[in-house]
Amino acid sequence: MSTGAKKRIMREYNECTADTPAGMKINFDEQNMTEWEILLDGPDQSIYAGGHFKLKMTFPTEYPFKPPVVSFKTKIYHPNVSNDDKGSMCLGMLRADEWKPPNKVVAVLRLIQALLIEPNADDAIEPSIANEYKENRKEFEKNAKDWVKRYAK
Amino acid sequence: MSSPSPIPPPNDRRSSRASSNASQPGPGSSSNATSSLDVASEPSDLLVVGGPPSSPSPLALRASNSPSSKRRKSRVEKIPPDLHLLEYVSPCDSNLVCLICHAPFGKPVRLVCDHYFCRDCLDHAWEAQQDGHKTCPTCRNRVDVDREPLSVPRILENMLDELVVKCPNSRLGCEWSDQRANVQDHVMLYCEYTLVECGSYDCRFPVSQKDFHKGCLHYTVNCEHCHTSLMRRDLEEHQTTACPNKSTSCPHCATEVLRVELKAHIKDVCARAIVPCPGAIVGCTFVAERTEVWLHERSCPMATMAPHFREQQTRLERNEAKLEPLARRVVILEDGLSNITNMLYPANDNASSFPVTNPLDPNNADAFPPAPLVPTPDFRLPPASLHDSLREEVSRIATALTEVEGRASMMIINDGQRFKDELLHTNANINNMRVQLHWLMSTTLQQRTANSASNSTSGRAGSGATASTSAPSGSTTQGAARNRSGAAGPGVTGHSPFRRLSDSTRQDTKL
Ligand SMILES: [Zn+2]
Ligand SMILES: [Zn+2]
Ligand SMILES: [Zn+2]
Ligand SMILES: [Zn+2]
Ligand SMILES: [Zn+2]
Ligand SMILES: [Zn+2]
Numbered sequence: 001m002s003t004g005a006k007k008r009i010m011r012e013y014n015e016c017t018a019d020t021p022a023g024m025k026i027n028f029d030e031q032n033m034t035e036w037e038i039l040l041d042g043p044d045q046s047i048y049a050g051g052h053f054k055l056k057m058t059f060p061t062e063y064p065f066k067p068p069v070v071s072f073k074t075k076i077y078h079p080n081v082s083n084d085d086k087g088s089m090c091l092g093m094l095r096a097d098e099w100k101p102p103n104k105v106v107a108v109l110r111l112i113q114a115l116l117i118e119p120n121a122d123d124a125i126e127p128s129i130a131n132e133y134k135e136n137r138k139e140f141e142k143n144a145k146d147w148v149k150r151y152a153k
Numbered sequence: 154m155s156s157p158s159p160i161p162p163p164n165d166r167r168s169s170r171a172s173s174n175a176s177q178p179g180p181g182s183s184s185n186a187t188s189s190l191d192v193a194s195e196p197s198d199l200l201v202v203g204g205p206p207s208s209p210s211p212l213a214l215r216a217s218n219s220p221s222s223k224r225r226k227s228r229v230e231k232i233p234p235d236l237h238l239l240e241y242v243s244p245c246d247s248n249l250v251c252l253i254c255h256a257p258f259g260k261p262v263r264l265v266c267d268h269y270f271c272r273d274c275l276d277h278a279w280e281a282q283q284d285g286h287k288t289c290p291t292c293r294n295r296v297d298v299d300r301e302p303l304s305v306p307r308i309l310e311n312m313l314d315e316l317v318v319k320c321p322n323s324r325l326g327c328e329w330s331d332q333r334a335n336v337q338d339h340v341m342l343y344c345e346y347t348l349v350e351c352g353s354y355d356c357r358f359p360v361s362q363k364d365f366h367k368g369c370l371h372y373t374v375n376c377e378h379c380h381t382s383l384m385r386r387d388l389e390e391h392q393t394t395a396c397p398n399k400s401t402s403c404p405h406c407a408t409e410v411l412r413v414e415l416k417a418h419i420k421d422v423c424a425r426a427i428v429p430c431p432g433a434i435v436g437c438t439f440v441a442e443r444t445e446v447w448l449h450e451r452s453c454p455m456a457t458m459a460p461h462f463r464e465q466q467t468r469l470e471r472n473e474a475k476l477e478p479l480a481r482r483v484v485i486l487e488d489g490l491s492n493i494t495n496m497l498y499p500a501n502d503n504a505s506s507f508p509v510t511n512p513l514d515p516n517n518a519d520a521f522p523p524a525p526l527v528p529t530p531d532f533r534l535p536p537a538s539l540h541d542s543l544r545e546e547v548s549r550i551a552t553a554l555t556e557v558e559g560r561a562s563m564m565i566i567n568d569g570q571r572f573k574d575e576l577l578h579t580n581a582n583i584n585n586m587r588v589q590l591h592w593l594m595s596t597t598l599q600q601r602t603a604n605s606a607s608n609s610t611s612g613r614a615g616s617g618a619t620a621s622t623s624a625p626s627g628s629t630t631q632g633a634a635r636n637r638s639g640a641a642g643p644g645v646t647g648h649s650p651f652r653r654l655s656d657s658t659r660q661d662t663k664l
């Protein structure tokens with residue numbers, strides 16, 4: 001990774017600390033600045049309220065020409081987060097073909113938060129959960145809250 | 154993402170410049186060389202000092218005004234500053250910031266779609282794209298590489314040049330800061346902190362320009378105060394800022410103390426250091442200079458309580474520390490006991506006949522039948538009662554064993570008695586038979602003698618019979634048996650008395 005990319009990550013971090021979305025905390029290690037640990041509280045108006053989620057954001061060597069990779073370390077019942085040990089979230093601007101170098105990390109953080117409040121069932125990575133979200137919202141909410149209790153306390 | 158520098162590496166530049174100066178000295182060539190660097194040139198740059206190919210370039214000569222450069226050798230090489238890595242004194246207008254590197258544009262270029270980038274950043278973005286398919290990183294517009302990128306308005310370059318930056322060597326101590334247009338000159342010519350290679354022949358360490366004239370400082374020395382070994386170069390700094398055995402003044406009260414003792418001084422002694430009231434552990438929030446805290450302490454009830462509290466605390470901690478190994482031992486003992494239980498009653502895993510089925514379950518009151526235990530600390534209860542019930546079980550087994558033993562020995566005694574009796578009878582029988590045999594033999598003898606001398610004397614035969622009867626008598630039993638048989642003898646046949654006798658004894662034994 002070039003010094004320029006590191007500088008940009010550093011600047012992104014400074015920008016994030018100056019303007020962190022509410023309910024988020026970034027653990028940043030200057031020795032390993034390409035891996036951010038993000039602690040995210042479930043937004044109050046969402047079904048994930050009360051949960052505490054740990055995420056990892058990894059910046060690839062080609063950053064900012066490739067998007068950062070977002071993965072949930074805490075299990076979450078969500079149509080846009082893969083239900084495996086990777087917990088990857090890949091949609092919208094996080095997709096390699098939609099990513100633009102000018103995109104900011106703060107925008108990525110906002111996107112994650114927005115998706116917790118309003119999942120995007122049309123661009124889902126877990127079709128069964130997306131189906132449930134669309135057709136049996138009660139069951140979906142019950143399951144999601146269940147998982148929050150089980151994994152995200 | 155290694156960035157192709159907009160400025161050629163120093164080696165090339167130096168050599169190209171030197172050669173251009175040497176081969177065709179003239180204002181034109183010199184200004185060409187300078188302008189190609191995009192460094193804001195001053196009129197003095199145009200001053201040409203010609204000379205043989207080995208003579209120093211004009212820039213180097215100009216730099217020789219600074220005293221430190223007088224002894225600079227030809228090996229001295231400096232790296233030009235990377236505009237991307239500069240530190241800006243004030244945050245700059247967001248319109249001057251490249252969206253890729255998020256820093257003010259280095260050398261800005263424009264695309265037809267009116268998006269601006271650093272030349273380097275754009276090249277990086279295009280590295281991954283195929284020829285003919287280059288797009289704008291922001292709007293993805295197709296780019297015509299023959300016409301683009303376009304140049305930017307002069308005003309933009311001027312604004313960038315006027316941004317105030319810090320010297321890239323600021324971390325090494327340089328305090329210079331000025332317009333960005335001048336940074337190249339500063340670093341390459343004037344900055345005292347720019348790293349150059351050490352002047353010594355066999356030494357390749359970098360050294361600050363300002364220390365160059367001191368000669369090689371890259372050898373190890375020992376600090377005379379603390380005997381740490383370190384590089385000569387770092388000695389001064391060590392002694393003024395780090396050496397533990399040099400005195401320094403306390404930041405609070407300005408007393409001179411050894412650096413190594415400074416912490417202890419501030420923590421325990423310094424009258425001016427800000428400390429909390431000793432009652433803080435009980436909740437006093439008073440914090441002030443130590444002298445004031447001393448005054449406060451006299452009136453603070455919490456400060457008086459604090460020592461006792463602390464003592465209690467340490468005692469508690471001590472006890473907890475002791476408790477821990479005990480608890481571990483209890484666990485080990487419990488394990489051992491349950492192992493023993495399992496060994497003794499392998500079949501009773503599911504707990505039915507053995508009373509100590511689940512002695513470790515404090516809810517199972519039935520597990521300890523005769524155990525109205527004295528209340529003991531709860532963690533000891535299960536093993537203690539388990540012990541009791543085990544002991545009881547063992548004594549029960551012991552009683553059963555003695556009982557069985559007694560029964561067995563009784564049986565042995567009875568059997569022995571019977572055998573003894575039978576033996577006696579057999580002996581008696583044998584004796585009787587022997588007597589009978591004698592009797593029969595003697596009668597036969599008598600008959601024979603009577604036959605041979607029947608006619609001569611009958612009286613002698615009677616006396617002979619008496620003698621023969623008395624001859625075998627040795628023991629009283631034999632005598633008694635003989636007497637008995639003798640008594641029974643007349644009137645009955647020889648066999649009948651024995652039969653009757655043995656029958657009767659047999660009946661006796663059976664009873
Ligand atoms: Zn840039
Ligand atoms: Zn564009
Ligand atoms: Zn400097
Ligand atoms: Zn040296
Ligand atoms: Zn020292
Ligand atoms: Zn002091």
Ligand SMILES: [Zn+2]
Nearest residue numbers: 430432437453
């Ligand atoms: Zn107090």
